Amino acid sequence: MMTVILWIIVAMFGASALCAVYRILTGPTLLDRVVASDVLVATIMCSLGAEMAINRHTNTLPVMLVLAMFAIVGSVSVARFMSNQAEA
Template sequence: MPESLFNAVLLIAGLMFAVAFILTMWRILIGPNSLDRLIGLDGLVAMIQCMFATLICWTMDTTIANAMMVVALLGFISSVSVARFRKRDGS
């Protein structure tokens, strides 16, 4: 693949991540209840992992793969803990 096309595809991916980040942050901040905020947080964690994968593709450097594992584990643990100890809103 030519380098200019490769960079264009990565630029488009970066712009899509920026739009998705804004929409996800809106869901986290404006969400009507805590479950909507939790879903937004899960989406944010998945988006961060995808951004790391895109960065690996762009730089051809796999040293941040460990950071991807840490983000995945923290996202899973936070989702499980919030879901386990969540009370109904308004009670």
């Protein structure tokens, strides 16, 4: 039973990651690409969290924290860049 659930989890996170990568590659605007990269980072973080829950450890928690920090700083940077572009 656990292997079936594991394969469902892998399929769902894999489909989400592929959709995000597709949007990053074909997004018509910069903001579409930024949102898609945030979705990709969130998907990676969720898959790491699921792996931690299944294997009952917290070894990858620092990686998740760094990914969260990277996503926040990147989103804020792009938002500030886009707001400066709109003013000019």
